[in-house]
Amino acid sequence: MMKIQNCPVSSYTLHNSSVTFLLFAHYLRMMTTKDIGSRMKTEDERPTPPGFRSLTSFTLKKTKPNNESSNLAGIQSDVDVEKLQKSVKRRPWILNDQPIDLEEPNNKHLKTVNISIENNLPKGVIRGGSACSNSPKVMPGWLPEESCRQVIDYSPFFYPTEEEFKDIYQYIAKIRPKAEEHGICRIKPPESWKPPPLIIQGNKFESCRFGTRVQQIDELKDLHSKRKLNAIIQRENLMDSDHGFEFECGPEFTLRSFKTHAEQFKRSYFKKQDIFTQPVKQWEKVEGEYWRIVQNPTHQIQVLSGHNLEAKVLGSGFPLPSLDDNQTEYMKSQWNLNNTPNLPGSLLAFDRDNSALLTPRLDVGMCFSSICWNVEEHHLYSLSYLHSGASRIMYGVPAKYRQKCEALLKKNFPELSGHRELFHKLVTQLSPSTLKSEGIPVYRCVQHAKQFVLIFPGAYYSGFDTDFSISEKVNLATLDWLPHGQLTVEKYSELHRKTSLSYDRMLIEAVRQAAKSPWDFRMRGWNNACGKDGWLTRALKSRVRQESIKREFLCDASQSRKMEEGFGCSVKRECGVCFYDLYLSAAGCACSPDKYSCLEHSKQICTCPWSSRFFLFRYEISELNLLIDTLEGKVNPKLV
Numbered sequence: 280m281m282k283i284q285n286c287p288v289s290s291y292t293l294h295n296s297s298v299t300f301l302l303f304a305h306y307l308r309m310m311t312t313k314d315i316g317s318r319m320k321t322e323d324e325r326p327t328p329p330g331f332r333s334l335t336s337f338t339l340k341k342t343k344p345n346n347e348s349s350n351l352a353g354i355q356s357d358v359d360v361e362k363l364q365k366s367v368k369r370r371p372w373i374l375n376d377q378p379i380d381l382e383e384p385n386n387k388h389l390k391t392v393n394i395s396i397e398n399n400l401p402k403g404v405i406r407g408g409s410a411c412s413n414s415p416k417v418m419p420g421w422l423p424e425e426s427c428r429q430v431i432d433y434s435p436f437f438y439p440t441e442e443e444f445k446d447i448y449q450y451i452a453k454i455r456p457k458a459e460e461h462g463i464c465r466i467k468p469p470e471s472w473k474p475p476p477l478i479i480q481g482n483k484f485e486s487c488r489f490g491t492r493v494q495q496i497d498e499l500k501d502l503h504s505k506r507k508l509n510a511i512i513q514r515e516n517l518m519d520s521d522h523g524f525e526f527e528c529g530p531e532f533t534l535r536s537f538k539t540h541a542e543q544f545k546r547s548y549f550k551k552q553d554i555f556t557q558p559v560k561q562w563e564k565v566e567g568e569y570w571r572i573v574q575n576p577t578h579q580i581q582v583l584s585g586h587n588l589e590a591k592v593l594g595s596g597f598p599l600p601s602l603d604d605n606q607t608e609y610m611k612s613q614w615n616l617n618n619t620p621n622l623p624g625s626l627l628a629f630d631r632d633n634s635a636l637l638t639p640r641l642d643v644g645m646c647f648s649s650i651c652w653n654v655e656e657h658h659l660y661s662l663s664y665l666h667s668g669a670s671r672i673m674y675g676v677p678a679k680y681r682q683k684c685e686a687l688l689k690k691n692f693p694e695l696s697g698h699r700e701l702f703h704k705l706v707t708q709l710s711p712s713t714l715k716s717e718g719i720p721v722y723r724c725v726q727h728a729k730q731f732v733l734i735f736p737g738a739y740y741s742g743f744d745t746d747f748s749i750s751e752k753v754n755l756a757t758l759d760w761l762p763h764g765q766l767t768v769e770k771y772s773e774l775h776r777k778t779s780l781s782y783d784r785m786l787i788e789a790v791r792q793a794a795k796s797p798w799d800f801r802m803r804g805w806n807n808a809c810g811k812d813g814w815l816t817r818a819l820k821s822r823v824r825q826e827s828i829k830r831e832f833l834c835d836a837s838q839s840r841k842m843e844e845g846f847g848c849s850v851k852r853e854c855g856v857c858f859y860d861l862y863l864s865a866a867g868c869a870c871s872p873d874k875y876s877c878l879e880h881s882k883q884i885c886t887c888p889w890s891s892r893f894f895l896f897r898y899e900i901s902e903l904n905l906l907i908d909t910l911e912g913k914v915n916p917k918l919v
Contacts, residue, residue, distance in 0.1 A: 421549045426567030429711040434461045434722040447613040448624030461722045462738030463675025466731040474609040478596035484534045491529035491583040497576030499708035524704045529583045541645030541747035562670045565745040585643035596666040616753040626756040629788035639753040644744030651708045652741040656779045658763040660755035661734040668748030673724040678737030736763040758814035772859040783862040794909040809910045816910040823903045833878045834894045842895040856880040865895045
């Protein structure tokens with residue numbers, strides 16, 4: 280029992296309370312020290328002192344050992360590395376070193392076609408410019424001190440006379456020896472040739488709407504394709520990825536509203552207004568900035584592009600030909616792109632059912648809108664005309680360097696190994712200086728309004744717009760294209776890639792026309808077509824030689840049949856395995872009446888015995904050889 284001292288109650292109470300408080304404080308100190316010690320063994324949870332938290336992120340990276348490591352040995356021995364690493368994880372402004380994220384970003388809001396312009400702006404753009412509260416204000420800006428303008432040569436520039444300009448295919452044949460070695464060239468029409476600017480007049484400019492694509496310029500070098508490629512390869516069925524590399528859908532515009540958007544974007548991006556009034560060519564400034572963004576991006580820059588628009592969307596910028604006698608000069612002009620593919624001298628005229636290749640297409644662009652490196656389908660010619668707007672900068676690589684160019688692209692995308700069928704779908708923008716460093720010549724072609732640009736067969740090309748512009752383009756197939764055409768269909772078959780035209784049909788139809796009357800054929804614009812060394816003669820010889828070898832080694836003559844005349848005429852027939860065109864020959868089986876293959880894949884049609892196969896031939900080899908003799912002048916055309 281505690282003995283109570285003889286003291287006042289108040290003194291006892293105070294003394295007893297003090298003891299209790301001291302005991303309780305000592306207990307708390309013991310427990311807190313123990314708890315903190317145990318927790319420090321697991322991780323550091325101490326809060327950041329006020330004023331010491333970083334406002335910006337930085338990255339910790341592993342570094343290679345160097346000579347200073349030995350001097351730090353003593354210091355490192357006193358540091359608990361494990362505790363430091365765990366503590367760092369709790370600092371949100373410190374980022375661990377990590378690879379580029381190739382996951383597909385969530386851009387679902389961009390995939391709706393009919394979306395409001397005001398609420399769906401590209402990255403780097405907000406509403407509220409100085410001119411108007413609703414105008415686009417660009418967050419990043421021009422960095423002229425970091426310009427990356429390319430040091431390359433220019434492509435040829437031609438000025439046809441009034442007389443030369445009358446026949447487009449004769450003029451192309453005239454300039455081809457000089458221009459083809461550059462892959463691309465520019466043509467300025469005579470001063471008197473001034474077609475009416477229909478595309479910027481009337482209701483079309485104000486009311487017709489078109490869809491756009493969102494292009495992220497800072498990702499064009501490789502990140503866009505690497506992300507898309509990563510997603511496509513992970514899918515089981517690669518054939519379902521035909522559009523896997525395309526840019527995301529953007530807002531719809533009229534030409535008027537797109538022009539306003541483009542002008543406001545450029546004015547806001549290049550904040551120094553006087554650069555466009557100085558005597559220096561403004562496209563040079565834009566070119567340097569464009570390649571800076573592509574090669575050394577510092578911000579996310581997205582722009583919009585209306586690329587490869589069908590004529591039915593906005594119509595043609597040229598007057599459409601009419602069937603009556605009241606045609607104007609420009610309705611009949613051979614340089615009217617509605618006429619060009621159908622003229623004598625163009626092999627596409629013999630594939631009239633192929634409206635996709637015979638119809639011009641429109642491009643509507645703004646500053647930095649891009650055409651990434653590509654080659655035309657089937658290595659056709661491409662002829663484009665800039666109707667209105669600012670200059671477009673194009674780059675061309677001659678066809679003889681095509682394989683070297685493709686090797687460089689494959690080198691930059693090792694993910695393509697084992698997936699060759701995806702190569703032609705790549706969307707990439709390597710700088711001309713990069714290609715030059717690999718021994719690939721690149722030529723610059725600056726297309727101004729009212730000028731044509733001609734791209735030759737097999738040439739790689741790319742480009743971009745410097746401001747709002749409207750251009751129109753169409754494909755051509757002249758006689759000198761024939762060697763490119765045959766090589767392309769064989770390459771497409773090897774890659775199991777669909778074709779866009781029937782090479783055999785175009786060739787045979789042209790040969791039949793020439794064989795009926797070689798003189799008339801030549802007089803109608805088909806120069807150098809016939810004769811022993813004519814373009815048609817050499818092309819047919821090569822094709823017949825190839826076809827005869829296949830029939831000899833891959834077919835059984837006793838199982839051959841005459842192909843029906845309408846086979847593959849209304850609907851192009853293709854091999855079910857490699858998509859090879861079946862105009863000249865095909866293989867089938869009784870078990871599948873509507874299923875056909877090329878001669879090389881006849882065994883893959885089905886599992887039926889070989890005896891159940893049959894082979895369809897449109898012409899016998901002897902008939903094709905007779906056509907060759909007629910072209911060479913050995914046989915009277917009336918006997919064919």
